[in-house]
Amino acid sequence: MPFPRGRKPTAIAGSKIPKLNAAASENQEEGTQAKRSSSPPRGAPKKRTAFIDITNAHKVQISLPGKRKEPGKKTVKKTSSTSVSANNQANLKKSSSVSSEGTTSEREKTDTEEEKEQDTLVDVAAPVEEQAAATPPAAREVPAHLQRQEIPKEFDIDSENSEDPYMCPEYAKDIFDYLKKREEKFVLCNYMPKQPSLNSEMRAILIDWLVEVQENFELYHETLYLAVKIADHYLSKTPVHREMLQLVGSTAMLIASKFEERSPPCVDDFLYICDDAYKREELISMEASILQTLSFDINIPIPYRFLRRYAKCVSASMDTLTLARYYCEMSLMEVDLVPWRGSLVASACLLMALVTKDLGGWSPILRFHSGYQASDLVPVVRRIHSMLSAPPDDKLRAIRNKYSHKVFFEVASLPLVHIDILEKALAS
Incomplete structure (x- = not known):
């Protein structure tokens, strides 16, 4: 079925989202900063750090030169070293009044008790340390399902990218193993018998047209593959009339562009490439229908x-x-x-x-x-x-x-x- 095609939009107005220039963005940032007030609103909590101040810096009082003392506050005088030494001498005199015999006997008792306690602690701690050394720490062992698979050296293709964080060399093998397992969720069958008004030739014409769209908009190849996957999954669950097949394809490309592209084409661009055969409301309604049918799970391995x-x-x-x-x-x-x-x-x-x-x-x-x-x-x-x-x-x-x-x-x-x-x- 030949789809109505418009001219190839080599340069479509409005296909790219206009970016603000540097002056406008700076003015916007200055405007937002001007609206902010330095003082918090009435009743707002005071600013504090996320963690407790373990340095006790909030208790240190720093006296700045020329700073006036606020009325009503009393300054605490520091005790001098002479007063501390006088108190220590008074305590020594009080302790000297106690009989020397009683103090020595009490000290001997406390010393013997402390020695006994230390001996018992040593006796108890020795077998515990021996037992801990004999038994391996089971709590520190990594479970089997969390242990990483060791890659043989001759099969290692990611170590050469160890300095590139964008390549994810530590997790590349795990990522593709996960994608391979995820394919089990998106296995399809030949759904054409479920489509009364479609056939394989119409689907081939649709994909041939999507390839032209990908070239004209200069989209990523991932966008094309994902759009075909989205369209296939939707057609496998929903009967579609042949007149609406192009709308399904263009909407699937729009969803894939939003998922893969940095600056995806807008809705008007897709309406233009369909030669205005559909209205804006129809495309938006089809987008909602596809996403709801796929349960918003469009991260399909391609x-x-x-x-x-x-x-x-x-x-x-x-x-x-x-x-x-x-x-x-x-x-x-x-x-x-x-x-x-x-x-x-x-x-x-x-x-x-x-x-x-x-x-x-x-x-x-x-x-x-x-x-x-x-x-x-x-x-x-x-x-x-x-x-x-x-x-x-x-x-x-x-x-x-x-x-x-x-x-x-x-x-x-x-x-x-x-x-x-x-x-x-x-x-x-």
Whole structure:
């Protein structure tokens, strides 16, 4: 179904949120600072630090020169050293009046009692220390489910980024293991039988149009993949008429842009690319419907992230990664690949790119980080290869034209590797 398309908005007015200039932001900050008053309002609590003042600095009185004494306050005079010594001498005289015999006997008793108490404490403490040294501290042991998996040195691909906090080298393996487990929650089936007015060709046309939208708005590739995932999950749960399919796709792209982009396009931009076929209220209503249907859980694992991770394992060059990205993006249009997990699709696309470039097969480091054996990739590789070997449709040229550009190393024009070579790589 050909969607109504408008002109390619190479420069759409209002697509970017206008930023305040430096002068306006400074004036705004000065205005907010001018409104603040230095004195607290009446009845407000006094300012204090978050922790208790352990230095007792609040008890120290500092006398500044020229400071007047407030009336009604009495100054406390410091006691001199002579008065302290006089008191000590008086106490010594009082103690001397006591008989020397009584004092010595009492001191001897107290000394013997203290020695006995120390001896008993030593006797009790000795077996306790021995017992503590013999038994390991069980409370300090880390539970099994919290212990980190030790990565073999030959499979360590994150230590080289130890100085880059944005790469999260300490948690990179754990993050992708979590994303791989999270895929179990978003497994889909072929939902086309549930859609009475849709078919696989209409879905392919929609995704081909979304690729053009991603190029025109210069969005991230993650945004495109997430938009397709959101649309698939919504269509798997809600019957949609064919006239509303483009509205579902554009709204899914809007939600994905808000999730992935730094400055996402606004609602008017998406209404423009739909050639004003829908109203603003319809798009906002569809956005609420999609979010409620998905229970606002839109952080869906996408194959693009796994593809970049697995390509790093073998230190793939940019042209090899781009070839794998071309295969992976073409797989978005195939409805038969919707039930497969994104990590499995990414692994199959990377294997095809490695074999095409004659860079080897599914190596042990890829098996370690992906968790897949070469035998697990067989059905997905065969399906992607049959899709790419089919004659191209003239109506669905967006992805092929995109990856025929020099920016993407013209990987779409490379010959497809023979299926026998792939089968041999999978068998090894």
